[in-house]
Amino acid sequence: MMLPTCSVPHNEIQPFHILNGLQELAQTRNFKAWFLDQFGVLHDGKQPYPGTISTLENLAKSGAKMVIISNSSRRSSTTMEKMKSLGFDPSLFVGAITSGELTHQNLQRRDDAWFAALGRSCIHMTWSDRGAISLEGLELQVVENVEEAEFILAHGTEALGHPSGAASPKKLEELENILERCAAKSIPMVVANPDFVTVEARALRLMPGSLAAKYKELGGEVKWMGKPDEMIYKSAMAMAGVDASDSIAVGDSLHHDIKGANEAGIQSVFITGGIHATELGLGSFGDIADLSLVQALASKYDAYPSYVLPAFCW
Numbered sequence: 682m683m684l685p686t687c688s689v690p691h692n693e694i695q696p697f698h699i700l701n702g703l704q705e706l707a708q709t710r711n712f713k714a715w716f717l718d719q720f721g722v723l724h725d726g727k728q729p730y731p732g733t734i735s736t737l738e739n740l741a742k743s744g745a746k747m748v749i750i751s752n753s754s755r756r757s758s759t760t761m762e763k764m765k766s767l768g769f770d771p772s773l774f775v776g777a778i779t780s781g782e783l784t785h786q787n788l789q790r791r792d793d794a795w796f797a798a799l800g801r802s803c804i805h806m807t808w809s810d811r812g813a814i815s816l817e818g819l820e821l822q823v824v825e826n827v828e829e830a831e832f833i834l835a836h837g838t839e840a841l842g843h844p845s846g847a848a849s850p851k852k853l854e855e856l857e858n859i860l861e862r863c864a865a866k867s868i869p870m871v872v873a874n875p876d877f878v879t880v881e882a883r884a885l886r887l888m889p890g891s892l893a894a895k896y897k898e899l900g901g902e903v904k905w906m907g908k909p910d911e912m913i914y915k916s917a918m919a920m921a922g923v924d925a926s927d928s929i930a931v932g933d934s935l936h937h938d939i940k941g942a943n944e945a946g947i948q949s950v951f952i953t954g955g956i957h958a959t960e961l962g963l964g965s966f967g968d969i970a971d972l973s974l975v976q977a978l979a980s981k982y983d984a985y986p987s988y989v990l991p992a993f994c995w
């Protein structure tokens with residue numbers, strides 16, 4: 682396959698390929714499994730991007746096994762229901778793995794040393810307008826008093842959970858104030874969605890990863906449950922029954938999707954029209970990014986894609 686290449690100014694990095702669409706890459710059949718990010722790649726939270734549904738159908742026809750890997754606070758089943766409600770056909774995918782699912786499973790099983798040692802009393806930062814997160818089956822005691830808390834569970838950035846399961850809306854400054862008191866007590870945080878922001882109908886919204894970044898800044902210990910941690914890629918490979926060499930990840934966030942793929946040792950496709958669109962000076966859907974800006978941004982995030990594409994198109 683002859684694709685234009687572009688060398689980047691770091692000798693440890695492979696040059697990346699510029700693509701106009703996924704067709705030529707899919708037709709090499711070099712990758713048995715495709716791990717797809719959803720927000721900023723397949724849809725914007727409100728609707729699919731133009732051409733996405735037919736691209737998925739074409740990828741499936743080429744024999745690709747597709748798994749959605751998503752930094753979402755919610756469980757995998759919720760992601761599939763959301764995809765269906767947006768007009769996607771769930772049967773095209775092997776399945777979905779979310780950071781919320783990994784959080785739920787690890788808090789339930791507690792079969793590794795870190796989770797086994799974690800207490801049961803937690804401060805719960807969650808959503809209100811975006812819909813509550815259920816902690817059913819986890820045997821946790823939600824507390825409102827920092828003195829009683831053994832860890833922080835961050836599912837959302839809008840509200841503070843009550844012992845009853847209800848939650849009251851809180852301003853960001855109020856949540857950050859609680860974080861300061863938790864940091865003074867040196868309790869860990871589990872963050873169920875490591876994203877800092879998300880693209881929602883072209884607006885950026887604050888996600889739990891921003892609380893985790895703040896907590897780290899305050900000296901707190903953070904357990905990042907999704908991308909870029911390797912854990913989510915291992916789950917996706919197990920779900921598709923493939924090795925790293927047979928896998929490729931597609932995403933729009935250099936820090937989460939591309940860095941995560943780099944760390945998991947798998948190849949990656951960077952979609953420039955998502956979360957980095959503004960930084961790359963892109964105005965409308967399908968605009969082509971300036972290559973030198975992509976290179977500079979990759980260096981800034983220390984995250985290097987194998988392929989670069991304006992949007993998820995065939």
Ligand SMILES: [Mg+2]
Nearest residue numbers: 718720721933
């Ligand atoms: Mg994304």
